[in-house]
Amino acid sequence: MISMMLTKFEKARIIGARALQIAMGAPVILDVSPDMIDPIDIAIFEFDNGVIPITIRRK
Template sequence: MIFMILTKFEKARIIGARALQIAMGAPVIIDISPDIIDPIDIAMIEFENNVIPITIKRNQ
């Protein structure tokens, strides 16, 4: 598996896009406690666990 070093802008874009998906009703990929309801917090937890199904394509 290849790990990319993401810029802060890429990280923000990924978390924001995933939070929007969760807010619009997309299923949450990981098990979280019921008291976490904020889509941004859920997206950040998914990002930290490397389970967000979003890829980055860079022009190099």
């Protein structure tokens, strides 16, 4: 896996896009506790574990 530093704007965009996907019914990739129901919290959890299926392309 190639790691790159993301700007705070890229990070916010990725987490927001993934939270929207989760809110619209996309499956959650990781097992989360039953009390974690907020899509933003789930998206942040997935981001911190590096499993969000979204890539960044810079021009």
